[in-house]
């Protein structure tokens with residue numbers, strides 16, 4: 001079994017007399033992709049911030065691998081509008097990031113054209129990708145992505161989720177991410193933790209998607225596999241991309 005990069009036990013946190021996190025146990029191992037899922041306000045971002053040490057839990061313990069490098073893509077990062085800053089300059093602020101690394105990752109994420117643009121002129125989806133580049137530039141052991149696809153169009157969402165297992169392999173890291181939609185992330189995750197202040201259920205996405213606790217939380221919408229598409233490749237392509245066995249869309 002691969003090494004644990006992060007282990008949390010018995011985390012509790014209350015804000016203004018309201019319990020936000022209750023008895024959370026969680027372990028993240030190198031090579032694993034874990035997705036936190038749950039409705040608005042269920043504590044996902046708070047848990048992430050506690051795990052990263054940005055907020056303090058009231059009780060419980062967190063063990064991090066010694067020398068752990070974390071690449072964090074926050075849900076929001078607003079910059080002072082008055083500060084002129086290109087994408088490249090912004091990425092240069094990442095500790096230890098070389099020009100070569102920046103150029104490599106901009107190309108790898110297909111956004112090299114954004115390098116000279118002002119960070120203030122980017123669309124929501126472009127900004128998300130820049131934040132992802134910033135996170136991977138940390139050469140992380142643990143990549144933490146808080147709603148990585150928000151503001152990204154549907155095609156871009158699938159591309160980003162397809163990219164995450166590739167990044168995990170290339171960086172040999174663990175991935176902990178937050179998502180609202182289990183079906184979108186099903187193919188890109190090994191384990192799902194369904195949160196509603198406490199852990200309602202957890203496990204392989206296939207088992208969580210039929211777990212009564214998950215269905216109670218997400219209702220009929222959660223049960224419908226809206227965007228989970230498994231491609232059964234039952235044809236071959238020839239020179240002219242003509243299907244020898246038809247009946248499926250192009251791929």
Ligand SMILES: Nc1ncnc2c1ncn2[C@@H]1O[C@H](COP(=O)(O)OP(=O)(O)OP(=O)(O)O)[C@@H](O)[C@H]1O
Nearest residue numbers: 015016020038039040041042043044045046047075
């Ligand atoms: N500083 C604070 N003071 C009071 N309440 C807080 C504070 N921080 C968070 N909360 C509350 O804790 C709960 C969890 O918030 P959190 O942002 O972690 O939820 P989330 O699951 O990430 O939500 P979303 O899906 O909408 O991003 C919310 O009800 C929020 O109002």
